Amino acid sequence: MSVQALALTLLSISAATLAAPARLTLRLSFGAAATNDNIQGWQDDISNVNGFLNTAAAGLLSGAQLATTATQLLLDIPGAAADEPNCLIALTGLLNPTDTTAVDASDDLMAIIGGVLGNLTTIVDNPSDAAAISSAVDQINCLRYANRCNFVLPDIDEVCAGAVANNAGATSATTVGPLVCPVPAPGSFVCPAA
Numbered sequence: 142m143s144v145q146a147l148a149l150t151l152l153s154i155s156a157a158t159l160a161a162p163a164r165l166t167l168r169l170s171f172g173a174a175a176t177n178d179n180i181q182g183w184q185d186d187i188s189n190v191n192g193f194l195n196t197a198a199a200g201l202l203s204g205a206q207l208a209t210t211a212t213q214l215l216l217d218i219p220g221a222a223a224d225e226p227n228c229l230i231a232l233t234g235l236l237n238p239t240d241t242t243a244v245d246a247s248d249d250l251m252a253i254i255g256g257v258l259g260n261l262t263t264i265v266d267n268p269s270d271a272a273a274i275s276s277a278v279d280q281i282n283c284l285r286y287a288n289r290c291n292f293v294l295p296d297i298d299e300v301c302a303g304a305v306a307n308n309a310g311a312t313s314a315t316t317v318g319p320l321v322c323p324v325p326a327p328g329s330f331v332c333p334a335a
């Protein structure tokens with residue numbers, strides 16, 4: 142390929158790449174764009190929390206290393222656990238108030254989502270206490286009333302599905318769980334006896 146032909150090819154690739162998002166944005170309503178952004182943001186947060194739980198379960202990191210990762214997850218930035226309430230609030234505002242399935246799931250999540258952040262804080266505060274760290278990881282995986290595998294992640298799917306249903310043009314995503322429950326659903330994970 143000549144230099145000119147290569148330059149033309151690169152030019153058309155970058156033009157196509159730049160044009161695609163602009164066309165997409167024009168076609169979507171404000172609600173659909175906000176729905177998609179928040180669903181994607183929440184999935185990114187979940188994926189990072191899953192990574193943390195998988196790493197903790199593998200037992201390869203020291204308490205201090207886990208505490209460092211937990212500190213990152215507690216920063217109020219995209220991709221962190223602390224960003225999850227932002228996505229929950231934004232998507233709840235995009236629900237149809239008569240959609241009781243999605244509204245109930247949102248209410249459940251509002252009540253329990255702080256437990257994840259609280260248990261991450263326990264890990265940050267106790268880097269040299271292996272028992273406290275292991276108990277905090279168990280509580281995130283297996284919250285007594287709000288087990289992440291069986292209830293929290295399926296609730297998130299219901300909130301996302303409700304926002305998609307109420308905002309034409311939005312697209313759904315399916316939440317993936319940590320290795321202990323790759324397909325989160327009621328009964329997908331049996332909590333160890335306390």
Ligand SMILES: *[C@@H]1O[C@H](CO)[C@@H](O)[C@H](O)[C@H]1NC(C)=O
Nearest residue numbers: 255256259260263280284285
């Ligand atoms: C940890 O999770 C448990 C189980 O849901 C919850 O009851 C507890 O309050 C959480 N701990 C903190 C410090 O938030």
